[in-house]
Amino acid sequence: MQISKTVILIFLFILSNNQLFAQFQIGAELRNRTEFRHGYKTLFPDDTDPAFFNAQRTRLNTQYSMEGLKVFVSVQDVRTWGDVAQLNVTDKNGFSLHQAYAELKLSPVMALKLGRQEIVYDDARFFGNVDWTTQGRSHDAFLIKYGKDKMQLEIGLAYNQTDENGLANTYTIANTYKTFQYVWFHKDYSHFGMSLLLLNNGMQYINTSDATQNETRFSQTLGTHLKFKKDKISVASNLYYQMGKDINDNKLGAYLVSLDFNHQTTDKFNFGVGVELISGNEFGAITDQKNHAFNPMFGTNHKFNGHMDYFYVGNHLNSVGLMDFNATLGYKFSPKHSLTAYFHQFSAAQDINNSLDSKTLGSEIDLAFNYKFADYGTFTLGYSQMFAQEGLEVLKGNNDGNSNNWAFAMLTLKPNLFTNK
Numbered sequence: 001m002q003i004s005k006t007v008i009l010i011f012l013f014i015l016s017n018n019q020l021f022a023q024f025q026i027g028a029e030l031r032n033r034t035e036f037r038h039g040y041k042t043l044f045p046d047d048t049d050p051a052f053f054n055a056q057r058t059r060l061n062t063q064y065s066m067e068g069l070k071v072f073v074s075v076q077d078v079r080t081w082g083d084v085a086q087l088n089v090t091d092k093n094g095f096s097l098h099q100a101y102a103e104l105k106l107s108p109v110m111a112l113k114l115g116r117q118e119i120v121y122d123d124a125r126f127f128g129n130v131d132w133t134t135q136g137r138s139h140d141a142f143l144i145k146y147g148k149d150k151m152q153l154e155i156g157l158a159y160n161q162t163d164e165n166g167l168a169n170t171y172t173i174a175n176t177y178k179t180f181q182y183v184w185f186h187k188d189y190s191h192f193g194m195s196l197l198l199l200n201n202g203m204q205y206i207n208t209s210d211a212t213q214n215e216t217r218f219s220q221t222l223g224t225h226l227k228f229k230k231d232k233i234s235v236a237s238n239l240y241y242q243m244g245k246d247i248n249d250n251k252l253g254a255y256l257v258s259l260d261f262n263h264q265t266t267d268k269f270n271f272g273v274g275v276e277l278i279s280g281n282e283f284g285a286i287t288d289q290k291n292h293a294f295n296p297m298f299g300t301n302h303k304f305n306g307h308m309d310y311f312y313v314g315n316h317l318n319s320v321g322l323m324d325f326n327a328t329l330g331y332k333f334s335p336k337h338s339l340t341a342y343f344h345q346f347s348a349a350q351d352i353n354n355s356l357d358s359k360t361l362g363s364e365i366d367l368a369f370n371y372k373f374a375d376y377g378t379f380t381l382g383y384s385q386m387f388a389q390e391g392l393e394v395l396k397g398n399n400d401g402n403s404n405n406w407a408f409a410m411l412t413l414k415p416n417l418f419t420n421k
Contacts, residue, residue, distance in 0.1 A: 022066040026418040029059040032411050033134070039404025041309045043388055046400045054081040057134045059098065074099040078134045099138055103145075113143040119156065119298070121184055122195050122225035125238050125258075128300030137298065150188040157181050170214045171204040178204040178216045195225040197240075201297065203247040219244035219252050221297070232264040238276075246291050246318075254279045254294035262328070272328040276304065278312075280321020282350040284395070292350075293318045306344045306364040308384045308406050310392070319395065321349025323359075336373065342366040352391050361395070362388040376415045383407045 038050035059076040076098045083092045101115030118129040118138050130137040141158040159179045162172050171178045182199040199221040207213035223240035240256040260274035280293045301312040305324050309315075316322070325345040332338045346361040369381040386404040393399040 022064065022420075024065075024418070024420050025061075025063045025416070027061045027063075027414065027416050029057065029061065030413045031057045031134075034409045036407045038406065039308070039386060039402065040406040041313065041315060043386075043393065043396045043398040043400065044402040044404050045398055046402065055079070055134045056081065057136075061099075068105045070103040070105075072099060072101055072103075073097075076135070096135075098136060109146055109148045111145045113145060114141070116140050117143075119143075120300075121197065122186075122227075123236065123238070124300035124303060125225070125256075126197065126199075126221070126223060126240065126296055126299045127184075128298065128303070130300050130302070132300065132302040139298075152184075152186040154184045155182070156184070170206060170211070172206070178202045191228055191230045193225075193227045193229075197221070197223045197225075199297075205247055205249070217245045217247055217249060219246060223256075234262045236260045236262075240294065242294055248286075250286050250289045250291040252291050254292050256294045256296065268332045270328075270330045274324075274326050274328075276322070276324045276326075277349060278322045278324075280319055280349045282320070283353055284319040284350075286318060291318060293321060306346070306384070306386075307342070307366040307368075307382065308364055308386050308404070310364075310386065311346070316395075320352055320359075322361075323347040323349055336371060338370045340368045340370075342368075346392070348391055348395075352394055356391055356394065358389070359391060360389045361392040362386060376413055378412045380410045380412070381408070382410075 032054060033056075034052075034054050036050060036052050038044050040051075044050070056079050057076060059074055061074045062072070064071045074097075075095050077091070077095050078093050079091070084090075097116055099115075099117050101113055101117040103111055103113040105111045116138050118136070119127050119141065120129050121127040128137070139158055140160065141156050143157075144155040146153040157180075158177070160171055160173070160176060161169065179202040180199060182197065184195065184197050186193065186195040200218055201221065202216040202218045205215050205217050219242055221240060221242045223238065225236070225238050227236045228234065236258075237260070238256060238258040242252050242254040244252050246252055256276070256278050258274065258276035260272060262270060262272035264270045278294050278296075281287070281291065286293075295317055296312055299312075302309055305311045305322060311322050311324075323346070327343045328340065330338065330340040342365070344364045344366075346363065348359040348361060350359075352359060364384060364386045366384045367382065371379045373379060384406045388396075388404060390399075
């Protein structure tokens with residue numbers, strides 16, 4: 001034990017005196033969120049108690065930077081309070097590796113980045129780190145990055161395998177891509193920004209009766225994110241189209257279109273309105289091997305379509321699609337205190353069934369209060385209420401007529417533990 005302590009002290013001493021060549025940083029994150037769920041993600045059924053729990057994420061982030069190289073490692077523990085006994089010998093989830101990558105700078109404009117990493121582009125509609133979840137999202141990927149004169153170009157490659165196999169390449173982890181290749185391009189102008197994305201995504205199909213028929217089935221997503229900002233007005237739009245094949249060999253033809261307007265009325269007050277249309281299948285069924293339901297895949301979907309996560313957060317895929325009219329009101333009491341209210345009016349993009357004349361699903365109100373009490377700390381309170389209509393009751397298979405609401409309180413601490421300058 002004494003030897004280990006000595007080695008650590010020597011290592012830190014070397015780093016702290018290597019000022020001309022390298023920098024070493026250690027940071028932590030401790031995030032605790034208490035939730036009350038009474039109709040979260042689905043309509044609340046009769047004769048059932050609401051859920052109440054505390055979820056905690058603990059991360060240790062280390063970064064080592066020197067000329068031409070950056071190495072970043074983030075380990076995390078994800079738990080629900082009480083998910084193991086007090087005298088436990090093993091954790092339910094244990095520590096996991098959230099990020100571990102190296103970024104090698106080849107020139108002033110080009111770099112290579114490889115390893116486990118978050119991939120976030122634009123407004124996170126299609127590629128996001130899903131930071132709202134306790135575990136977050138990261139990819140095992142290789143990126144080629146080029147940036148010059150307000151222009152960025154990134155090429156991403158990934159190939160997943162279950163193990164270091166001696167034979168065959170069948171990937172057995174469900175709901176995860178086998179491989180992808182993408183190109184992302186972004187260009188900024190004086191008041192306008194434009195991004196283009198082309199993704200080729202391969203999903204592993206497993207034939208349970210004949211392993212020789214196992215194959216990777218590919219879909220393609222082509223999209224753009226456009227943003228205009230001048231003075232106190234900003235306008236943003238997403239346009240995406242999917243084609244190719246889904247995992248069940250159905251032909252894909254699906255799209256997502258959105259338009260958002262925001263106005264910073266005063267230094268303290270802002271408001272916004274928007275609409276998003278996500279294509280779906282009539283009656284929520286794939287017919288003639290044609291799938292018209294858009295899949296936002298790797299997006300931070302909690303950020304869109306309501307905080308109660310009724311749509312596209314592990315649900316609502318290959319269904320009737322969605323039309324979301326929304327409005328936002330924000331007020332900043334001080335540089336540290338703010339309150340934001342969101343309103344959503346949901347409808348199905350396609351007919352729900354033969355017996356319903358209306359496509360209306362319901363409406364949702366979300367409230368979020370944010371208090372940044374220190375550079376390293378934020379406290380957030382949230383409350384949401386879903387007002388379901390008959391269409392949503394049909395989709396969720398529940399017509400009990402209960403009130404559906406959700407509330408949370410979250411404390412986030414991100415202190416910097418060590419930096420050698």
